[in-house]
Amino acid sequence: MEIKDILMRCDHTLLAQTATWEEIRALCDDGIRFSTASVCIPPCFVRQAKEYVGEELPVCTVIGFPNGYNSTAVKVFEAEKAIEDGADEIDMVINIGAVKEGDYGRVQKEIEAVRRVCGMKILKVIIETCLLTEDEKIRLCQVVTDAGADYIKTSTGFAGGGATREDVALLREHVGSAVKVKAAGGIASLEDAADMIRLGADRLGTSRIVKVAKALAEAKEGGK
Numbered sequence: 001m002e003i004k005d006i007l008m009r010c011d012h013t014l015l016a017q018t019a020t021w022e023e024i025r026a027l028c029d030d031g032i033r034f035s036t037a038s039v040c041i042p043p044c045f046v047r048q049a050k051e052y053v054g055e056e057l058p059v060c061t062v063i064g065f066p067n068g069y070n071s072t073a074v075k076v077f078e079a080e081k082a083i084e085d086g087a088d089e090i091d092m093v094i095n096i097g098a099v100k101e102g103d104y105g106r107v108q109k110e111i112e113a114v115r116r117v118c119g120m121k122i123l124k125v126i127i128e129t130c131l132l133t134e135d136e137k138i139r140l141c142q143v144v145t146d147a148g149a150d151y152i153k154t155s156t157g158f159a160g161g162g163a164t165r166e167d168v169a170l171l172r173e174h175v176g177s178a179v180k181v182k183a184a185g186g187i188a189s190l191e192d193a194a195d196m197i198r199l200g201a202d203r204l205g206t207s208r209i210v211k212v213a214k215a216l217a218e219a220k221e222g223g224k
Contacts, residue, residue, distance in 0.1 A: 050086030130161025172200025
């Protein structure tokens with residue numbers, strides 16, 4: 001698999017608490033240079049980033065991040081504000097406590113509420129696989145499908161675990177045919193990325209693949 005085919009599936013990501021506008025701007029520059037699927041950034045930078053990149057690059061942001069235990073009203077407001085600021089894609093975290101209580105109806109209604117706000121914008125639903133049992137993951141595949149989301153996403157990267165090959169394959173097997181899979185967290189190498197794609201991931205949430213691409217480009221230029 002060629003690196004350009006991997007990069008076009010990458011949401012080039014910077015969600016660190018210490019992120020600055022200078023770092024976000026550099027992220028956007030790299031996203032444009034390497035034709036990534038989007039940049040995934042904190043909500044507070046969405047307006048500035050969208051004004052900076054215009055139509056050259058989609059801007060993605062996160063809702064209810066990273067713990068997912070905001071109220072539905074807060075998540076809806078966050079999504080509304082992000083879209084108003086120019087976000088093209090929304091990655092929301094589910095209420096994991098509701099999953100642990102077996103209240104899948106509540107989880108579905110919350111996703112549907114955010115879906116309505118997103119309209120035609122892409123909605124990805126983060127289920128935080130490292131905190132779930134296999135049965136919970138499978139049940140959530142149906143919930144995310146029924147709620148009309150565009151993607152089911154493995155992880156925030158903030159809960160002690162990220163995407164695994166096993167989880168990507170499991171989600172792809174059980175989620176609806178109209179729903180895509182995003183693998184995020186811990187994707188450190190081209191091999192990791194290629195494996196995730198082969199197993200069914202349509203998007204990758206990662207900061208490292210562009211760094212690999214930059215290193216390869218610099219090495220190529222240095223060899224001239």
